[in-house]
Amino acid sequence: MQFIKDRFNFLFRSTKGLILVAIAMIGLETAVFGMLSGPMAEMGVRDFMVRALKMDIVQAEREGRIVILYHSIAMAIVAIETYMITSLVRMKEFFRQTVRVLVTVGYLLAMIFGMGFAYWGHNWALHGLYISGLCLIFFAGVLLVIALWPWNQEYRQADKSYARLRSGLDLERTAFFATALTTVISALFGAIPGSYFGNGFETFLAENIIRLPEKTTMEYSIIGHLHIMLALIAIMITLIVGRWMDFKGILHKIAMPFIILGTIVLNLGVWGVVTPLEPVAHMIIYMGATPAMLGALFLVIHSWDKLIRTGTAGIAKPSGWQKFKALVDDPLRFGPFWQMVFMNFTVSGIGIFYAVRLDEIFRMWAHRDERIELTGHWHVLSAIVATIILLYYGDMIGLKGRLRRLYGWGIILLSDLAFASVTLFEIKRLFVSEAEQQPLVNTLMLLMDFGLGMLLVVLAMVLIWRLLDLFKKKGRWSEEVQHELSEEVTK
């Protein structure tokens, strides 16, 4: 009994245990449900999985199933970020525990019962539990916002090397607060129309209605919701890894106001799509996205500079090569920030090019070609956030030496190979005709699947190792049970 109690305490009461469970849940879900689409469907794996797992797949409900699938994975990511925030940022113990309990129960309910409802027949009890899970996560978010309240005297920032106001207001905490608050508000932009559309299965995927000139307020709300939630998850992970790297100094002082301002303006723009501001909403969104991305750029510069300075500490006048070696020496600390830079090629760059040449190029294609670009765009952004979490997790569990390099470079190279292939696949019509595309499509599909498949294998190996570790009396888990991320910030 004590055996189970100790493991339960680690998995569900410690920061690293909670993160491990959430990563395992996402890995499992991705592995199983990833077999239902794309090349897996072509090869017949989907049909086998549907039969083997006795899934109840109704053609008319595909879009609804996918909405639930995306939400269940997103909720686990939100939970991971919440665990990280509650471990990195100071808050009252009551809030820390309550937020964690709510978000954990919430995402597990949403994931298990949501997927049960979506793929194994319509038992309304399952749907109710799924919605209950989402509600608990929302409530956890509200409590997190209260916990992060930056104007509390005890959270004033005394250290002048961090961004702060003259009053001592901690601007990094304010950035966490603003991101959490706007996330909670933006969740409503999905919840309200979700209730409307969910009542009768009139579900839709945003990419399918993108070209329609007239959209209802509810449809605009859904489109805004999915964009802003992903952007906020990305902003939050930026703040989290910034804390991990102990982001401070002049760049911190510039970046934090940018991130706060960017986050608020970005949200105002997105919320504006359901108001008469809709025609100028995109302009407001660009105005918000720019400072937010600049803030992230300053974090990248700080972190890489720190890696170079640390790595060349013993060298009087390091050469360019020595600096480069120092930069890439530790893939787990270099990787998250490289992924942020890489995102500019695979997500932001493509997105800007797309927006600028929309009418001249992309709207001259068939809608289904445009849809590929849209779905690829946000899948890559989501996956980049996931790889940043995995890189941080590798550092968190203390991977060392060759294993650390293999894990780190494995994630970076495999994911970037896949993301680059996805990006080329999205824009293939720019350089190959429909009639002649098959060899290119085959190669890109192969590279995508190889990259993502091998990445899942790397993750599976780590998870199996962690599972076996749980059976040891004095395994790594027994050390991690007491660890907090705030104690492991890179000084």
Place this chain on the structure above:
Amino acid sequence: MKRSTLFTLILLAAFLAACAPVDLNAPIPVYETGVDANAWATIPAGTFFHGQSAEVEAIVYEYEIMVTDVTVAQYVEFLNAGLADGSLTLEGSRVVAFYPGDEFRGVKHELEIRAGDQIVVPTDDPASRFVFDGTAFSVLPGWEDHPVTNVSWFGAWSYCGYYGFRLPAELEWEKAARGSQDDRPFPWGNEIARSNANYYASRDPFEDMGSFGSRTSPVGFYNGKTYDGYETLDSASPYGLYDMAGNVWQWVGDILPGFSDRLMRGGSRGSYDMDLRVWVRNSAPPMYYSPSVGFRCIRIP
């Protein structure tokens, strides 16, 4: 050999494979399907289930719709007739026809479609299944009974109008595909198998996913017959229409206010099965043409 060198070589080989040329004129198997491409089916007036959420809609008149997509042979006949009588003209490397234009509302992303000559087909696209020798069009051997592709919406509109027909409206198309009795997602029923329709990687005799990929199949191919050992399921719609799912996207006639794109239905040889569901929409500007897009016409008796 170092592992990194091996990995680089594999990557290089993969990229080289991506640049392999595609033989657009690779031989195509020829089969007689037995389905008459000149036949019409009558769709009675009455209600049917429309859209993904199966709302009840009514079409209060009877109409007839082509049993199959317009074939390459039929379209070539039209092109030659149209060029001969002047209703079609050559303009550089394209055939054009007069179109009276659309009402322009200036909505965001809306293209202005003015009255004037508009593209019907390109004359020099290597993906077309017809060729132009400078005076007349002819069908590439073996492709006679395949659905015509590389035809713009204007080209489809012109063909139907030339013979006194018109393009089906979305609702007319959907009713013809789905029937009136139930809310089935596919013309033949609730589930899709590879031998129901021509779609991406459906392993039909016309595709080679290692080279040119999926190609069109002769109209009415999926009628329950067996061709050289390849067994098909009879996949006609409740009203006896073939290829209402897969093979080629089909232009429909609707012009939505403030929206210059034209709509397509049915999915194609290049679509995943989800796009073959009867309610799925695609769209493109009316001058767009593709080796995956064709059409059929309707007429009011």
